[in-house]
Amino acid sequence: MKRVVITGMGIVAPNGTGVEYAWKNVVNGVSGVRKIDTFDASDLPCQIAGVPVIGTEPGQYNPDAVVDVREQRKMDKSMIYGMVAADEAVRDAGLIEYDGDKDRIGVSIGSGIGGMQTIYDTCVDLHEHGPRYVSPFFIPKGIINMTAGHVSIKYGFRGPNIAVVTACATAAHAIGEATRLIQHGDADIMIAGGTEGAVCKIGVAGFTSMRALSTRNDDPAGASRPWDKNRDGFVMSEGAGILVLEEYEHAMARGAKIYAEVAGYGLSGDAYHITAPASDGNGGARAMMAALRDADLTPADVDYINAHGTSTGLGDIAELTAVKNMFAGTKACMSSTKSSTGHLLGAAGAVEAIFCALSIRDGVVPPTINLTDPVDEADGFNLVPNVAQKRKVDVAISNSFGFGGTNASLVIKRVK
Numbered sequence: 001m002k003r004v005v006i007t008g009m010g011i012v013a014p015n016g017t018g019v020e021y022a023w024k025n026v027v028n029g030v031s032g033v034r035k036i037d038t039f040d041a042s043d044l045p046c047q048i049a050g051v052p053v054i055g056t057e058p059g060q061y062n063p064d065a066v067v068d069v070r071e072q073r074k075m076d077k078s079m080i081y082g083m084v085a086a087d088e089a090v091r092d093a094g095l096i097e098y099d100g101d102k103d104r105i106g107v108s109i110g111s112g113i114g115g116m117q118t119i120y121d122t123c124v125d126l127h128e129h130g131p132r133y134v135s136p137f138f139i140p141k142g143i144i145n146m147t148a149g150h151v152s153i154k155y156g157f158r159g160p161n162i163a164v165v166t167a168c169a170t171a172a173h174a175i176g177e178a179t180r181l182i183q184h185g186d187a188d189i190m191i192a193g194g195t196e197g198a199v200c201k202i203g204v205a206g207f208t209s210m211r212a213l214s215t216r217n218d219d220p221a222g223a224s225r226p227w228d229k230n231r232d233g234f235v236m237s238e239g240a241g242i243l244v245l246e247e248y249e250h251a252m253a254r255g256a257k258i259y260a261e262v263a264g265y266g267l268s269g270d271a272y273h274i275t276a277p278a279s280d281g282n283g284g285a286r287a288m289m290a291a292l293r294d295a296d297l298t299p300a301d302v303d304y305i306n307a308h309g310t311s312t313g314l315g316d317i318a319e320l321t322a323v324k325n326m327f328a329g330t331k332a333c334m335s336s337t338k339s340s341t342g343h344l345l346g347a348a349g350a351v352e353a354i355f356c357a358l359s360i361r362d363g364v365v366p367p368t369i370n371l372t373d374p375v376d377e378a379d380g381f382n383l384v385p386n387v388a389q390k391r392k393v394d395v396a397i398s399n400s401f402g403f404g405g406t407n408a409s410l411v412i413k414r415v416k
Contacts, residue, residue, distance in 0.1 A: 002182060002183045003263075004245050005261045006243050007189075007245075007251050007257060008092035008093025009242070010240075010243075011088070011242075011354060012081045014238075017053075017239075022341075027364055029367050029386065029388070030340060031222075033048055033224060034051070036051070036199070038051055046208045048216070049238075049342065050341055051237070061084065062084075063083075063084055074140065074141065075141060076141045076142065078113075079141070081196070082193075082240045083151065085242040086109070086193075086240075089244050090155055092257075096155075100254070101188075102159070103159055104187055104188040104189065105158070106160035106162075107192075108148065108163070108175070109148040109151060110346060111194060111195050111346045112170045114144035115142035115144075116197070116198045116203050117198075145161075147195050151191055157191065159186070159188075159189075160181050160190070162174075167345070167346065168346065169406045169408040171351070172350070172408035172409070173406075175243060175353055176267065176410060178190035178245050179245055179265055189245065190245045192244075192350070193350030194240065194346045195242075196346045198345060210275070214311065224341075224342050224370065225370035226311045226339055227374055228374065231311045231312070233311065233312060234312055234343045236342060236343060237341055238344060240347050260356070260360050260414060261412070263297070263412070264290075264292060264294035265290075265291055265294055266289065267287055268284075270282075271283075272405055276315075277314060278318065279317070281319050284407050287399070287409040288409045291397065291409040291410060291411045295395075299327050299332070305334040305398075306335065306399065308399045310343050311338065320375070320377050333365060333382035334382070337355050340369055353410055357396075357412055360396060360413070365388060365391055367384045371386055395413045397410065397411055397412075
């Protein structure tokens with residue numbers, strides 16, 4: 001089987017745009033969650049979210065530097081996030097000057113929800129003003145696969161072009177499916193990941209009505225607190241994570257920088273409930289075991305698990321139960337970087353896969369911040385509370401689970 005490695009990465013996140021900025025802040029436990037100021041949330045129970053900081057300073061989100069302002073009018077904000085992250089990843093991988101066969105470079109970028117802001121705004125315009133006020137760009141702004149389309153058009157990548165939609169597991173599935181396309185010889189390089197721009201009034205109202213979101217409005221930075229007894233729901237965030245995946249020999253031949261290897265991909269279905277996981281976390285456990293089998297590894301080989309860890313009552317315990325059952329007595333530790341970034345929904349899996357690759361590169365495990373009163377189920381397991389830990393990481397697992405009982409796990413390992 002062909003080996004697949006990571007040769008480029010890009011991030012737009014609430015606590016930093018740019019891989020190194022976001023990574024530094026996550027390692028240092030800097031939260032990107034703040035009061036919502038992009039729309040009037042005063043009548044909503046939840047008034048906090050994670051939204052990238054717009055600006056021209058290093059580490060801030062500057063879409064004008066990547067996408068022409070006129071073109072931005074034709075895109076939903078989720079697509080622009082994806083374009084900015086993809087540009088960083090493509091440049092990081094040295095593909096701007098690439099003179100090889102672009103028929104062999106594909107794109108696999110998905111979104112859990114897609115153009116929700118666009119759909120909401122258009123519905124309001126249609127209701128208040130009639131059909132003449134519906135933009136001709138409404139459909140292409142709302143379709144989830146258009147981020148992949150825009151990326152392929154901008155850079156001339158003519159290989160496989162797909163979009164995955166599996167709720168909060170989207171980006172992990174997009175990376176896994178892209179890996180398999182390379183392994184099966186359909187592409188040499190894939191631009192893969194996820195993007196999300198669902199922090200809008202209807203998005204926050206929808207999740208709030210499910211009682212899924214934290215309402216710790218007076219303490220935004222402390223609101224996302226996975227495995228803490230005082231957690232009260234997850235924090236919605238938005239942004240994008242994009243990886244350049246490449247066949248190992250192809251990367252070596254062109255002298256590409258290699259971060260890590262995508263060694264395993266596992267997926268499963270809970271067949272249990274539309275939003276809640278089974279209490280024993282068996283769906284996530286089966287995804288992790290499938291990923292380890294794919295990588296020809298065992299639980300004893302794993303150093304670090306970047307958890308789905310959203311800060312919800314049921315989800316946190318189900319994943320923790322599965323991980324403790326699988327990794328009891330091993331060297332593995334687990335943390336949730338969503339404690340710092342909030343939950344980027346369909347983009348989360350790519351951002352967190354990048355963090356796994358950087359854990360391997362830098363020999364540091366990012367912390368679970370706000371973990372001041374751990375749940376009883378956490379007893380005896382290292383959840384990296386509040387402060388990053390220096391340790392060698394050779395093998396990491398990134399977990400992503402979504403509504404509908406869809407699960408994905410990626411094994412990221414050091415290249416040897």
